[in-house]
Amino acid sequence: MLGQTSAIFLNAPQSGSTGRTFTSVTVHPVAIFSILDHFLRRNAAEDRVIGTILGSRIDGVVHVKSAFAVLHKESEDQVAVDLEYHRTMLDLQTKANPSEVIVGWYSTGSDLNTFSALIQHFYSGETSPQQAIHLAIDTGVQKAGEVGVKAYISSPVGVNPKPENCVFVPIPCELKFSQPERSGLDLLLKTTQTASQTVLPVSHDFETMEASLKSVIGMIDRVLVYVRQVIKGEVEGNEQIGKYLLDALRETEGVSLNKGQLDGHFHAHLQDTLMVSYLANLIRSQVEVSTRLALVT
CATH class of the missing domain: 3.40.140.10 (Cytidine Deaminase, domain 2)
Incomplete structure (x- = not known):
């Protein structure tokens, strides 16, 4: 019941x-x-x-x-x-x-x-x-x-x-x-790779961009080596890696950038980086001048 x-x-x-x-x-x-x-x-x-x-x-x-x-x-x-x-x-x-x-x-x-x-x-x-x-x-x-x-x-x-x-x-x-969070995590991980585990200085914009470009180039080189080895039959292909590569290629469908367009995007980003760096240095200088004037008065 x-x-x-x-x-x-x-x-x-x-x-x-x-x-x-x-x-x-x-x-x-x-x-x-x-x-x-x-x-x-x-x-x-x-x-x-x-x-x-x-x-x-x-x-x-x-x-x-x-x-x-x-x-x-x-x-x-x-x-x-x-x-x-x-x-x-x-x-x-x-x-x-x-x-x-x-x-x-x-x-x-x-x-x-x-x-x-x-x-x-x-x-x-x-x-x-x-x-x-x-x-x-x-x-x-x-x-x-x-x-x-x-x-x-x-x-x-x-x-x-x-x-x-x-x-x-x-x-x-x-x-x-996200990408900004990734930058912070990379900085934290660097301290674990040093013997003293001291806090490392934060990289400037140009250093960060250079490191990012080198990282991307390194990943592309590793992918090319792997794909060539699979094509030649030297290693057995991994289905999961193949899906990741296919998804990455699908995201670039319809995007056709020639060398001139890539150079244009790069220089535009470079100009933005230079402007931000200039404004940051200018503000820093104004703050230092204001601080010294306050001490004088």
């Missing part, structure tokens, strides 16, 4: 205002660095830290672009979250980045418990009518190739679900960075 069934009732995750659930989550490096910095600065007695993640929602994909810490305390029987601190930080973040909204929350560690469900319930109210994303960062990952970043949405459990009763449903999650 219905009254004696032992089935568990799982309600479907609530969809957003667009009528669709989120299909995946994309996390940017700035958010990851903020979370890891929060974890490294935690008190020794804290097993995990939590915070708010912000970003945007585009075509069913949640883009996590930034994060800030939220003060909280956990014991065996209760959890407390500093809501006033959360509101204050949210107000500051909104003023700094008006285009970013709350998309959910993060926590370190891989354990999901009753307290996680309560926090998820709170953030579901903050993101309503959209779904709240829970980002779990496993700081104990040591195996090569494992990222340790997972994303979840929640599904209420029971006919009359309570806030502390929910199931966390995993959704696809990937790390992604």
Whole structure:
């Protein structure tokens, strides 16, 4: 009979205002660095830290672009979250980045418990009518190739679900960075390649452009060597690499630039770089003159 069934009732995750659930989550490096910095600065007695993640929602994909810490305390029987601190930080973040909204929350560690469900319930109210994303960062990952970043949405459990009763449903999650973020990551990686691991000076525009051109030329050379070896039968072709090369060629379809057009684009970019460099040096000189005049007066 219905009254004696032992089935568990799982309600479907609530969809957003667009009528669709989120299909995946994309996390940017700035958010990851903020979370890891929060974890490294935690008190020794804290097993995990939590915070708010912000970003945007585009075509069913949640883009996590930034994060800030939220003060909280956990014991065996209760959890407390500093809501006033959360509101204050949210107000500051909104003023700094008006285009970013709350998309959910993060926590370190891989354990999901009753307290996680309560926090998820709170953030579901903050993101309503959209779904709240829970980002779990496993700081104990040591195996090569494992990222340790997972994303979840929640599904209420029971006919009359309570806030502390929910199931966390995993959704696809990937790390992604833009070209400016790539430049910053490359600079950070350079410190790991030096014996002293000292902070290296930031390259100028011309040095950055030269390094980018050399990197592109090196990649093209490696691709040419690989393609020639496959054609000659020296190595076995990789289907995945072939798909990547085909996608790259498709992106250039309809684009026919001769040597003169390429030179024109290059010199135009060079002129822009020279103008920015000139204006930066001019502003720096004006600031130094103003500082010295202020000291004289």
